[in-house]
Amino acid sequence: MPNLTRILAGVLIAVALVLGLFAWTLSRRPAPVAVTPATHASFPVVVATRTLTAGKAITLDDLRVQSLPINPNGAFTEPVQLAGRVPNAEIGAESPVLESQLSSGLAERIEPGERALAVRVDEGNAVGNRLRPGNFVDVFFTLKRDGGSMGNGGEIDRTQARLLMSKVRVLAFGNATASGDSAGDPNGMIRTAVLAVPVADVDRLTLAESAGRLIFALRNPKDAEVIDQSVLPAYPGVLKTAVHAGAAEPLQDSTRAAAGVALDTLSGSANGGNAGAASRLPPLPRMPPTRVAGNTNSTKSGIEVIRGGRAETVAW
Secondary structure (H helix, E strand, O other), X not given: OHHHHHHHHHHHHHHHHHHHHHHHHHHHOOOOOXXXXXXXXXXXXXXXXXXXXXXXXXXXXXXXXEEEOOOOOOEOXXXXXXXXXXXXXXXXXXXXXXXXXEOOHHHHHOOOOEEEEEEEOOOOOOHHHOOOOOOEXXXXXXXXXXXXXXXXXXXOOOOEEEEEEEEEEEEEEOOEEOOOOOOOOOOOOOOEEEEEEEHHHHHHHXXXXXXXXXXXXXXXXXXXXXXXXXXXXXXXXXXXXXXXXXXXXXXXXXXXXXXXXXXXXXXXOXXXXXXXXXXXXXXXXXXXXXXXXXXXOOOOOEEEEEEOOEEEEEEO
């Protein structure tokens, strides 16, 4: 009986060892991983429903939202974000519309009928360099009499200072733009200001800058007073424009700009409306007559010509 007990105990110990070894083997196996079906990510992207022409504003009918497996850089998620934007180049149908394909920068802040024009500035004519993008200014200009009378080929009969344009919007000043790209030139040397100028006034502004000096006067944006062009004489163009029979509408601004403006017209010297004012001006002082005297002190033959207070010797 004791031998049977010992045998049974040995069998139990062996079974326990086998079960322990089996449990250790199971613990060494990796846990089963649940298999899930593969899923593909998708992104809502605005694409063109038809070919978008360069330079033509985009409408909501030109766009739709489509799910794509990729999300391109600069893509849009809502068509309303693109309404009114203008492509720089043609965009094909079913293609995503990206920010890099659209017009941006100063061009987006210019209203129809305006042009962005850069003019030279310095601290003395730009409110001490205190102009900022988004400000409105009145543009004055000064012209100096060229020293000759109108009869001697001069274009300016008298020195003058006048208001040229009123309530002109500043698009950029130095390196600063309305988008806040920069607070200005770090060394304070601001050379140019970019103005939003009506296309019909570009001629006058460029001519006034080249022939005289521009001065910018800062104004309150709530001030609505502007130049009343109806009381001023019309500027005759450098080029004549053909008048069609029955055409009662005024010329387009681009046509007026193409006709141009001359300096004597801009200064009012060739304007009939200023003839009366010019005739009321005091007459210019008459220059003393030219006197010719013999040059007796020179070893070379010649004559001495005296004009006013200046004398010169002319070889004889």
